Amino acid sequence: xxxxxxxxxxxxxxxxxxxxxxxxxxxxxxxxxxxxxxxxxxxxxxxxxxxxxxxxxxxxxxxxxxxxxxxxxxxxxxxxxxxxxxxxxxxxxxxxxxxxxxxxxxxxxxxxxxxxxxxxxxxxxxxxxxxxxxxxxxxxxxxxxxxxxxxxxxxxxxxxxxxxxxxxxxxxxxxxxxxxxxxxxxxxxxxxxxxxxxxxxxxxxxxxxxxxxxxxxxxxxxxxxxxxxxxxxxxxxxxxxxxxxxxxxxxxxxxxxxxxxxxxxxxxxxxxxxxxxxxxxxxxxxxxxxxxxxxxxxxxxxxxxxxxxxxxxxxxxxxxxxxxxxxxxxxxxxxxx
Amino acid sequence: xxxxxxxxxxxxxxxxxxxxxxxxxxxxxxxxxxxxxxxxxxxxxxxxxxxxxxxxxxxxxxxxxxxxxxxxxxxxxxxxxxxxxxxxxxxxxxxxxxxxxxxxxxxxxxxxxxxxxxxxxxxxxxxxxxxxxxxxxxxxxxxxxxxxxxxxxxxxxxxxxxxxxxxxxxxxxxxxxxxxxxxxxxxxxxxxxxxxxxxxxxxxxxxxxxxxxxxxxxxxxxxxxxxxxxxxxxxxxxxxxxxxxxxxxxxxxxxxxxxxxxxxxxxxxxxxxxxxxxxxxxxxxxxxxxxxxxxxxxxxxxxxxxxxxxxxxxxxxxxxxxxxxxxxxxxxxxxxxxxxxxxxxxxxxxxxxxxxxxxxxxxxxxxxxxxxxxxxxxxxxxxxxxxxxxxxxxxxxxxxxxxxxxxxxxxxxxxxxxxxxxxxxxxxxxxxxxxxxxxxxxxxxxxxxxxxxxxxxxxxxxxxxxxxxxxxxxxxxxx
Numbered sequence: 001x002x003x004x005x006x007x008x009x010x011x012x013x014x015x016x017x018x019x020x021x022x023x024x025x026x027x028x029x030x031x032x033x034x035x036x037x038x039x040x041x042x043x044x045x046x047x048x049x050x051x052x053x054x055x056x057x058x059x060x061x062x063x064x065x066x067x068x069x070x071x072x073x074x075x076x077x078x079x080x081x082x083x084x085x086x087x088x089x090x091x092x093x094x095x096x097x098x099x100x101x102x103x104x105x106x107x108x109x110x111x112x113x114x115x116x117x118x119x120x121x122x123x124x125x126x127x128x129x130x131x132x133x134x135x136x137x138x139x140x141x142x143x144x145x146x147x148x149x150x151x152x153x154x155x156x157x158x159x160x161x162x163x164x165x166x167x168x169x170x171x172x173x174x175x176x177x178x179x180x181x182x183x184x185x186x187x188x189x190x191x192x193x194x195x196x197x198x199x200x201x202x203x204x205x206x207x208x209x210x211x212x213x214x215x216x217x218x219x220x221x222x223x224x225x226x227x228x229x230x231x232x233x234x235x236x237x238x239x240x241x242x243x244x245x246x247x248x249x250x251x252x253x254x255x256x257x258x259x260x261x262x263x264x265x266x267x268x269x270x271x272x273x274x275x276x277x278x279x280x281x282x283x284x285x286x287x288x289x290x291x292x293x294x295x296x297x298x299x300x301x302x303x304x305x306x307x308x309x310x311x312x313x314x315x316x317x318x319x320x321x322x323x324x325x326x327x328x329x330x331x332x333x334x335x336x337x
Numbered sequence: 338x339x340x341x342x343x344x345x346x347x348x349x350x351x352x353x354x355x356x357x358x359x360x361x362x363x364x365x366x367x368x369x370x371x372x373x374x375x376x377x378x379x380x381x382x383x384x385x386x387x388x389x390x391x392x393x394x395x396x397x398x399x400x401x402x403x404x405x406x407x408x409x410x411x412x413x414x415x416x417x418x419x420x421x422x423x424x425x426x427x428x429x430x431x432x433x434x435x436x437x438x439x440x441x442x443x444x445x446x447x448x449x450x451x452x453x454x455x456x457x458x459x460x461x462x463x464x465x466x467x468x469x470x471x472x473x474x475x476x477x478x479x480x481x482x483x484x485x486x487x488x489x490x491x492x493x494x495x496x497x498x499x500x501x502x503x504x505x506x507x508x509x510x511x512x513x514x515x516x517x518x519x520x521x522x523x524x525x526x527x528x529x530x531x532x533x534x535x536x537x538x539x540x541x542x543x544x545x546x547x548x549x550x551x552x553x554x555x556x557x558x559x560x561x562x563x564x565x566x567x568x569x570x571x572x573x574x575x576x577x578x579x580x581x582x583x584x585x586x587x588x589x590x591x592x593x594x595x596x597x598x599x600x601x602x603x604x605x606x607x608x609x610x611x612x613x614x615x616x617x618x619x620x621x622x623x624x625x626x627x628x629x630x631x632x633x634x635x636x637x638x639x640x641x642x643x644x645x646x647x648x649x650x651x652x653x654x655x656x657x658x659x660x661x662x663x664x665x666x667x668x669x670x671x672x673x674x675x676x677x678x679x680x681x682x683x684x685x686x687x688x689x690x691x692x693x694x695x696x697x698x699x700x701x702x703x704x705x706x707x708x709x710x711x712x713x714x715x716x717x718x719x720x721x722x723x724x725x726x727x728x729x730x731x732x733x734x735x736x737x738x739x740x741x742x743x744x745x746x747x748x749x750x751x752x753x754x755x756x757x758x759x760x761x762x763x764x765x766x767x768x769x770x771x772x773x774x775x776x777x778x779x780x781x782x783x784x785x786x787x788x789x790x791x792x793x794x795x796x797x798x799x800x801x802x803x804x805x806x807x808x809x810x811x812x813x814x815x816x
């Protein structure tokens with residue numbers, strides 16, 4: 001096992017898959033990066049340094065630098081996927097899906113269905129999402145709830161470098177369009193990553209990261225770490241939390257959630273998207289529908305408020321669900337009589 | 338506040354005078370929640386679950402489960418808050434007077450004890466009294482109603498609704514006794530290994546039982562190992578002990594002696610009485626049902642139901658009964674009760690013995706409704722869930738043993754009904770065709786057992802004639 005940063009896990013997985021299969025191609029704005037700057041094409045590799053070195057290794061035919069044209073990038077990815085390639089398209093900030101939504105939602109997601117299964121659409125759309133990075137309202141949003149609601153797309157949200165490796169490889173080899181959401185505040189996170197070039201994590205398979213008998217906490221992405229911190233803190237008091245990392249929101253591992261709630265009887269969903277019609281409300285509803293008898297307290301969600309994301313550092317940190325808010329939620333469901 | 342409450346033998350149905358506790362689901366000293374099943378009570382007709390009406394603790398269990406029957410209203414146990422001193426419970430039991438029930442003699446002369454134990458010395462004044470609430474707080478109408486009825490002080494409540502609005506749930510919370518949260522703590526976490534594709538709970542259970550998951554293929558999606566898969570691998574720690582419904586003894590020659598249970602006792606008593614005291618006579622007949630079988634096939638397709646031949650027979654019986662009200666009767670002593678509608682009892686073999694739930698006003702029902710009603714009653718019977726209301730009444734019975742290959746049989750009248758129809762199996766029989774050749778047709782044979790005190794031979798025969806007509810010309814069943 002090697003220690004590796006989240007962003008490096010992205011690059012190395014893409015590189016390994018491009019070596020393995022020549023149909024894998026990358027495209028996106030600035031992914032060649034640093035052209036004309038000291039250090040040449042190897043210098044940066046996209047704004048997140050998630051394609052560093054790919055251009056040098058695989059050349060301009062397979063690593064395609066595009067203009068600022070999100071809709072065209074997604075359209076090209078769709079076309080490439082239909083013609084037998086396995087494109088990995090980068091959207092930079094997930095907030096930009098708006099302009100390319102027709103290509104993603106109305107085209108990519110529906111090709112296989114509308115062509116009666118006669119074609120595959122193996123495209124991966126990578127995008128960086130999430131707040132906590134002080135990037136203001138148009139560059140900080142968590143968009144998974146929008147994409148999760150679109151049938152035909154698979155939505156992946158890795159929370160560790162190892163998961164990036166296992167899930168991105170599964171995404172690239174998947175024959176359907178996969179939205180791969182990388183949290184920008186996690187790019188610098190370091191962790192153990194399996195060296196195995198066949199290491200894959202199946203979609204729809206949640207991960208239990210802490211085990212306890214009292215509360216089930218469901219989360220993904222950046223906030224998972226917050227939940228783990230709360231679980232560790234409360235464990236000292238004898239309060240046991242199941243922390244479930246969903247890994248993918250579509251397909252979603254309903255079974256893992258329901259199984260855990262059967263044990264704990266209490267549910268908290270911690271989600272970075274705004275509260276209305278969110279992943280959290282969806283999971284709470286599912287548990288209320290299917291595990292009502294197991295519940296000892298009403299399911300609770302911890303979301304940001306229903307507002308655009310503030311730019312001011314203090315306000316942004318007040319906006320995001322914090323460990324304090326998660327802990328308060330745990331205590332609240334425990335206090336229910 | 339002590340809050341002591343009696344738990345008495347309930348009264349289900351007019352005829353219930355006593356009941357037996359089949360099983361206590363909680364023990365003395367156990368706390369229970371509203372809706373939890375406290376015990377099973379067996380009456381002459383049914384076994385029912387008794388659900389708690391509120392949260393409390395079973396402070397004293399006075400009547401153990403077993404064969405002994407207790408009269409309606411008898412004190413079976415005492416509920417009280419956990420911290421109630423034993424002395425108060427004892428005082429409560431000593432001062433307890435069973436409430437007058439509607440079956441108890443009304444002309445006793447002594448004034449009925451007012452509403453059981455409420456005024457018992459230790460039950461003290463209720464903790465909360467209703468009060469009018471005037472507030473500026475945002476509160477839902479139902480929450481306000483509840484708070485007023487229970488006298489809850491809403492000011493300290495932090496509302497969980499929008500902008501701090503107090504919800505019904507908040508008031509319920511405020512009403513519940515203050516309890517410290519109990520924790521069960523952390524559990525062992527099994528490393529998430531790629532070799533074993535399992536749900537988190539399956540991993541946890543596997544760790545608990547020391548089962549290695551690697552290499553196992555589960556039954557879940559994509560071979561995922563689920564909770565059930567692991568539990569299937571868990572070796573039982575002790576040999577399964579057989580469970581017997583009732584105690585029995587072996588005598589010298591190897592015979593197993595099993596006493597009648599409640600239901601069997603009742604069946605035995607009623608049928609002996611019926612056969613001995615009712616002058617039965619029997620009328621036999623058969624009907625050609627080829628047209629009915631064909632019609633049923635089509636009707637099931639068109640109506641999208643799964644009506645059985647028996648459902649058609651019930652329908653035909655109901656229609657014939659309405660046409661012949663002399664047969665649609667109950668016999669009570671020296672009187673005959675006639676009914677405008679046919680409530681047809683159907684004899685069903687249940688795990689507890691023969692039961693006869695009723696398809697009410699079957700004459701008014703469409704065949705699909707009869708099929709659905711019958712199905713529901715049979716399911717309920719098989720689950721042992723039939724209530725008094727499902728079996729009380731009935732103007733006529735149908736008993737069908739055709740599915741067992743029985744050709745025909747004589748049924749015993751189900752009192753106070755005036756008659757019962759025994760339905761035999763479907764047989765292909767050779768008959769003479771119009772041109773003198775031999776032809777085959779499907780026939781069902783019937784025996785009508787009739788109470789001659791109330792119904793004469795001709796009335797029974799005419800009824801059978803109508804029934805035969807309806808079954809042989811089945812379009813009439815849809816009229």
